[in-house]
Amino acid sequence: MIHCPKCEQVDSISKAGMVRGKQRYYCKSCQSHFSFADAPKPRSKHQVTIVDIARELGISKSTVSRALRNQSDIHPGTRKAVMDLAQQLDYQPNLLAYGLVKSRTNTVGMIVPEFHHYFFPEVIIGAQEVLQAAGYNLMICQSSESYQTEVANVKALMASRVDGLIVSMTSQTNNVDHFKALENKGVPLIFFNRICPELETHRVVVDxxxxxxxxxxxxxxxxxxxxxxxxxxxxxxxxxxxxxxxxxxxxxxxxxxxxxxxxxxxxxxxxxxxxxxxxxxxxxxxxxxxxxxxxxxxxxxxxxxxxxxxxxxxxxxxxxxxxxxxxxxxxxxxxxxxPVGEMGRMAARLFLETARLGEQTIPRTETLSTxxxxxxxxxxx
Amino acid sequence: MIHCPKCEQVDSISKAGMVRGKQRYYCKSCQSHFSFADAPKPRSKHQVTIVDIARELGISKSTVSRALRNQSDIHPGTRKAVMDLAQQLDYQPNLLAYGLVKSRTNTVGMIVPEFHHYFFPEVIIGAQEVLQAAGYNLMICQSSESYQTEVANVKALMASRVDGLIVSMTSQTNNVDHFKALENKGVPLIFFNRICPELETHRVVVDxxxxxxxxxxxxxxxxxxxxxxxxxxxxxxxxxxxxxxxxxxxxxxxxxxxxxxxxxxxxxxxxxxxxxxxxxxxxxxxxxxxxxxxxxxxxxxxxxxxxxxxxxxxxxxxxxxxxxxxxxxxxxxxxxxxPVGEMGRMAARLFLETARLGEQTIPRTETLSTxxxxxxxxxxx
DNA sequence: AACATTTCCGGGAATGTTCCCGGTAGTTTT
DNA sequence: AAAACTACCGGGAACATTCCCGGAAATGTT
CATH class of the missing domain: 3.40.50.2300 (Response regulator)
Incomplete structure (x- = not known):
């Protein structure tokens, strides 16, 4: 009836409880527990990966990776083959995996209090303009003037491992611990418009x-x-x-x-x-x-x-x-x-600067004219 | 002078070229190449991970993972210990790693043509409202009425492995191949306002x-x-x-x-x-x-x-x-x-629906009243 | 001919999670 | 007292990348 998967025994098997909804068995001769794997899940559509390309071409994933990034150590011929196949299969690099190994996501987070009026969307336009040009994506959150939401936004953005944060604070924000915590994590933080006087960060303001x-x-x-x-x-x-x-x-x-x-x-x-x-x-x-x-x-x-x-x-x-x-x-x-758009552009530039220079940038306040x-x-x- | 790292030989060593800026050697007795590793890079600040917690507590990462997600198979005591330490260390789960294994990022991408006027920001507010309530983040892109940018946005969003796309098309978009490609990838696509008649997707429009x-x-x-x-x-x-x-x-x-x-x-x-x-x-x-x-x-x-x-x-x-x-x-x-905000909310709801039901949702068009x-x-x- | 260099490629670790499954100890049932 | 069960925990694969470094062959140099 029940075979032990190791010793193929049948009679030395006894039950060993239900665990996670599955029957578990114990084989006395092997002195080991076992249970039967349930059907492998259907494995839904999966995006094309670098190994798919490698398998297809009969080369290693390292080579594909190098070819895709157009690095050295790659034969023009194989590079072309890889590129072509990638195009054909509509390969999109997985930024999650990339970010995991590089600990860099090329996205910056932005938190603004609201979206209803002209001001903040226009700042975002400016910021996105320069960030996009530098190869960064933007992740935008509205705090809706709620301290709680702002804290949640910071958490969510950090969970996504954004490379930096551009923030205009809530009018309810009195406690800035959630921003302070970013310092230790080495995440560039730039405030604009509604800045945080207690924190030594980059700032963009007008007079x-x-x-x-x-x-x-x-x-x-x-x-x-x-x-x-x-x-x-x-x-x-x-x-x-x-x-x-x-x-x-x-x-x-x-x-x-x-x-x-x-x-x-x-x-x-x-x-x-x-x-x-x-x-x-x-x-x-x-x-x-x-x-x-x-x-x-x-x-x-x-x-x-x-x-x-x-x-x-x-x-x-x-x-x-x-x-x-x-x-x-x-x-x-x-x-x-x-200069609303310029505020966004300046904030983005300040981010790029600290992203490039790392820790050694000293926080400064850019004051734009009115x-x-x-x-x-x-x-x- | 030069020791072979394997056989400790000294005299059977010969040079074997400069490779990637480093001298390479060949040991005749081992018949192997070697070079000297350069200084390990400083390893900048790293965010707290699940293994940090595990190490600190002397338990395994599996256990920490279970404790954090409040699953079963965890002792209340260890759960509390893990939770407390996580709090204390300001642990933020790494959504990249999470997304990688779950192939789900809990973020949806949104592409709108512009940000200058009232309409699109207001739709975004609506969409974000219901998405946030459902635990999703929103990644917003402006296509700036440019077909090229729209295509780039789709690519960027897909590279970030968003779980779905909510889109209002550019006025220049005639070719919709970049949207068609999403079908094969099983990524829910919802159009609003400026919909794509050629594609069988969910849509939110007014009459x-x-x-x-x-x-x-x-x-x-x-x-x-x-x-x-x-x-x-x-x-x-x-x-x-x-x-x-x-x-x-x-x-x-x-x-x-x-x-x-x-x-x-x-x-x-x-x-x-x-x-x-x-x-x-x-x-x-x-x-x-x-x-x-x-x-x-x-x-x-x-x-x-x-x-x-x-x-x-x-x-x-x-x-x-x-x-x-x-x-x-x-x-x-x-x-x-x-109903601008409602358009956003409805689009978000349609996304949530298909995200829950998977493939078997049949595309439908929601027409809101004017x-x-x-x-x-x-x-x- | 022996050594040196260059070019290209592959193996495998590492990144931070989740998930599967077996191990162990203690408790309850027969 | 053996059998069955419960409650917890840990090991290791998997996810899709990048990066490091050694292997192999071809080419160049004494």
């Missing part, structure tokens, strides 16, 4: 303080005096810097910033509308609003228009970023433009 | 024909008769369908579409402006323009306004997609709204 200062100064020059500021969350350095620029511009004009005119909020469109309404409903409403970014400013304009507040006569509005909508909305939104774009929302005719 | 028909009918009902159409490139099915809807709506009203009022173009903003100007400068200009999408319609409105053409009195404009700008521009843009959003650009007061 937020200066931009805000100029924007508010412009409002003052236009004669506005009761200038409100809808700021971003204090957790973000850009929020603090822009707010500081706002404050200092007022002070430089001998004005004291009024607490009731400064609101910090979480950057959601919904809250933007609520606070815009709030400001305009104040007993003594502001005559100008400097918003932390364009999406916010846009909401302010929409609310104001809906309430019949005239722009710029009753209320001036200034934003930050030069979102394309700024040029389309009426009146046009005065805004601090920043420009005040003056449109109808802040200039009375 | 472009119907949407266009309704949009143009609306214009006719509003009394417009000389209705132009700025269409997308004929290579895209959505362009053809929307154009057909336009044509049929006119015909249903007993009107013959005039060739000079129908323009097909490449969807760049620049060309949109040129053709908008062209139409408005016609000796007998149209009294309404139905644009293939909102970005085009927006350009038309901007050009018209710049020329002093009153909207909707002199010219009505209707778009397609309900880009957020449509609600912000003045007058508001009448447009055919499509809605005509009527705003000021097409309704005379």
């Amino acid at each position: 937020d303080y200066e931009g805000a200062f100029r924007a508010v100064t412009h409002l003052l020059e236009q004669g506005y005096r009761r200038i409100a500021h809808i700021a971003g969350p204090a957790s973000l350095l850009i929020s603090r810097l822009r707010q500081q620029g706002y404050t200092d511009a007022l002070m430089a004009y001998g004005l004291e910033p009024e607490p009731e005119l400064v609101i910090t909020y979480d950057l959601t469109d919904e809250k933007a509308r609520i606070y815009a309404k709030h400001l305009l409903d104040l007993p003594e409403p502001p005559d100008a609003i400097f918003a932390v970014n364009d999406p916010t400013a846009i909401q302010v304009i929409l609310i104001a228009k809906a309430k019949g507040v005239r722009i710029p006569e009753d209320l001036a509005v200034v934003g930050f970023s030069n979102d394309p909508i700024s040029a389309i909305i009426e009146p046009g939104l005065t805004t601090v433009s920043q 420009e005040l774009i003056i449109r109808g929302s802040s200039v009375k005719k | 472009d024909y119907e949407g266009a028909f309704r949009a143009v009918t609306h214009l006719l009902e509003q009394g417009y008769r000389r209705i132009a159409h700025i269409a997308g490139p004929a290579s895209l099915l959505i362009s053809r369908l929307r154009q057909q809807g336009y044509t049929d709506a006119l015909m249903a009203y007993g009107l013959e579409p005039e060739p000079e009022l129908v323009i097909t173009y490449d969807l760049t903003d620049e060309k949109a402006r040129i053709y908008a100007k062209h139409l408005l400068d016609l000796p007998e200009p149209p009294d309404a323009i139905f644009a293939v999408n909102d970005p085009t319609a927006i350009q038309v409105i901007l050009i018209a306004k710049a020329k002093g053409v009153r909207i909707p009195e002199d010219l009505a404009v209707v778009g397609f997609s309900n880009d957020p700008i449509s609600a912000i521009i003045e007058p508001g843009l009448t447009t055919v709204s499509q 809605e005509l959003i009527i705003r000021g650009s097409s309704v005379k007061k």
Whole structure:
């Protein structure tokens, strides 16, 4: 009945329990356990590999590997044969295996807080442009302004063994342990826009303080005096810097910033509308609003228009970023433009640099310049 | 001087050429070649692996693997020990190795033609939402409306062994061999928006024909008769369908579409402006323009306004997609709204379905519904 | 003719996992 | 007390590559 696979015995066999759903046997003469292998699984379609090519051509996989990478130590004839067959079989190198042995995946991870507005997609375009040219792929994650998601994103990207990370932080990120952990792992980390002041990394920013200062100064020059500021969350350095620029511009004009005119909020469109309404409903409403970014400013304009507040006569509005909508909305939104695509390109370049030089690159901060774009929302005719 | 590493002989050694920059020797007594290994490379920081944990704990890697995956056949005590140490060492599983053995990477690739406008990023948000919930990562590529780049993207994604592809084609894609090749490889392929009619795959679309028909009918009902159409490139099915809807709506009203009022173009903003100007400068200009999408319609409105053409009195404009700008521009843009996020979610769901069921899913086309959003650009007061 | 060099190729380790399966010890059943 | 079972664990193959290094033959040099 039951043969021992080793000694071919039949009568010295006894049962030895069910294990993992299969019967197990014990052969007393061999003193060994055994069970019967289940049917080999169908082995679904498998991609063409280097050994497939080698077998077909009757050569070794080493040779195929060399031929494919066009290295030396390869006869032109065999190289051509390999290349041709690879083409014919539509061979695609397996980046997983490659990455495993080289511990390099040629992909970099990017984590951005959101995808809804103009800004981040445009940065990504810039970054991808230079990375692609350098032979890198990009893996993009949205943290959706959630700290938890951001941590998960970092983990996922690291699990994929990306060669580096380009990140703009969540507004909720206070704990940066998940980024700190990357240092020990030797993974280049580049922040842009929403950087992390506590970490010594490469950074790409614009001069937020200066931009805000100029924007508010412009409002003052236009004669506005009761200038409100809808700021971003204090957790973000850009929020603090822009707010500081706002404050200092007022002070430089001998004005004291009024607490009731400064609101910090979480950057959601919904809250933007609520606070815009709030400001305009104040007993003594502001005559100008400097918003932390364009999406916010846009909401302010929409609310104001809906309430019949005239722009710029009753209320001036200034934003930050030069979102394309700024040029389309009426009146046009005065805004601090920043080189968005260039931010992405610069971040990518910084990555490439550290990837090339390794550890010895010293972290540096690239500050790109802003420009005040003056449109109808802040200039009375 | 030179010892043979095998027989320790000294005098039977002769040189045997330089190979790969290193001196090679020949030992006559052993009849073998040898050379001296160069210094082992410094072996840079390496991520914590399962064997590190195993070594530390004095157990085997199999056990660690089981513990980490919380499988059976593991003692609660050892599991805890492994888990704790993994936490402490910040162990991240190597997805490359995982993918190699499982031939599954838990990532899906997505190829979109562009990133500049509202549409594609929003689809991505939707797709990522459901994929992330299912434990998948997303790898996003922009083809930048270039056939070459699209082909390269497919290759890159396949090299990364993504588990599936979600694609909206380039307007230049006429040859679809690179997609056809995926069938043999058993990689699920889902098209959305710009689908590929020649391939039997899952698809997510809206009823472009119907949407266009309704949009143009609306214009006719509003009394417009000389209705132009700025269409997308004929290579895209959505362009053809929307154009057909336009044509049929006119015909249903007993009107013959005039060739000079129908323009097909490449969807760049620049060309949109040129053709908008062209139409408005016609000796007998149209009294309404139905644009293939909102970005085009927006350009038309901007050009018209710049020329002093009153909207909707002199010219009505209707778009397609309900880009957020449509609600912000003045007058508001009448447009055919499509459930953008839902498109992404649906595409992701279709992928998950085929990933679960394997080969036996029969390709199907999910058609989502559109809605005509009527705003000021097409309704005379 | 003996040695040296060059050219090309193959074998096998290593990468970090999972998976299969047998081993061992202790417990329960007959 | 033997037989059967359970609970854990470890060894080693497999995955698709790259890399190192030695083998073999052809060519060049004294």
